[in-house]
Amino acid sequence: MTLRSFTVAFSLALAFAGLPACGSGSSGNERWVTTKNTNADIDWDAVSEAYKKAEGPEDFERRVNEIYTGDEVISVSVQDKDDRSQLVVGFFDTNKNGQVEEDEKVFEINREITSVEDQSARYQVQGYNHYAHYRSPFWDVASGVIVGSMISRAFMPTYTPMYTTAYVTSPARTSALATQRNSYRAKNPSKFPKSSRSGSSYGSKGRSSFSGGSRSSFGGSSRSGGGFGVLAKGRIKIVRLTS
Numbered sequence: 001m002t003l004r005s006f007t008v009a010f011s012l013a014l015a016f017a018g019l020p021a022c023g024s025g026s027s028g029n030e031r032w033v034t035t036k037n038t039n040a041d042i043d044w045d046a047v048s049e050a051y052k053k054a055e056g057p058e059d060f061e062r063r064v065n066e067i068y069t070g071d072e073v074i075s076v077s078v079q080d081k082d083d084r085s086q087l088v089v090g091f092f093d094t095n096k097n098g099q100v101e102e103d104e105k106v107f108e109i110n111r112e113i114t115s116v117e118d119q120s121a122r123y124q125v126q127g128y129n130h131y132a133h134y135r136s137p138f139w140d141v142a143s144g145v146i147v148g149s150m151i152s153r154a155f156m157p158t159y160t161p162m163y164t165t166a167y168v169t170s171p172a173r174t175s176a177l178a179t180q181r182n183s184y185r186a187k188n189p190s191k192f193p194k195s196s197r198s199g200s201s202y203g204s205k206g207r208s209s210f211s212g213g214s215r216s217s218f219g220g221s222s223r224s225g226g227g228f229g230v231l232a233k234g235r236i237k238i239v240r241l242t243s
Contacts, residue, residue: 040070042106044134048125051088051109052141054150057167064090065181069192073177074106075169080161084113084154096171105129111151119143119155 046067054060061076068074077089077100088109091100105128113121121141127134141147153159169177185192 040068042069042127042131043067044125044127044136047090047107048123048136048139051111051123051125052139052151053148055148056150057163057169059148060088060150061169061177062180065177066184073174073181075174077166077168078163079166080163083159083161086111086154086163093169093171093174098168098171100168103129106131107134113154116155116157116159121151121154 047064050060050063050067054063057076057078060078061074064074064076072092074090075093075098077087077091079087081087086109088111089100090106090108091104092106093099094104095101107128108126109123110126111121111123120143122138123141124138125134125136141151153162
């Protein structure tokens, strides 16, 4: 091999090694990836489960802050749009005014009662801003599935919407939520192996997701959140140059 040929081959090997890895398929167990320039990661399956089990807005905001691995406190807005529809917003109240601003949104949950008689509902989780890549399928809540009173109250024939005037986490309450979360993290160190900061990914838990997926009942699957495919990790191929 001439010196020129060796130089060209070596340059090409370096160039391909520096390219992002492209998956050659998807691994059924690979459900997490990290993404660049995002806030701390969120386990979206856990957020969905927290909403399903929440007894009310204050219970939900506690649960969702225990899930979130970053430094910020996630505030919550809950509003009943009518007797069948509810909108829940998670947001970073950075200006401390107790109001949802578009650039502060973390996620929205839209819930709809599909049948009072059959006690069925569905809801969807949508990420915003740094988390705009995430959108879940519509999750079905069927009759007989155990849910918290935040959902189950709406199945009652005499139900009157409780949050026509939105419940919003008060700026004063964020301090109490931060204290409670710090205590939770201290008691569960294995869930928080290293500290996280806003603006960087946390460990290996950035959910890669898309708008696909089939509708599912929480009572019919042990994998809440569905099977979201992600690209398998690429492997660098070492090319030995020979003369």
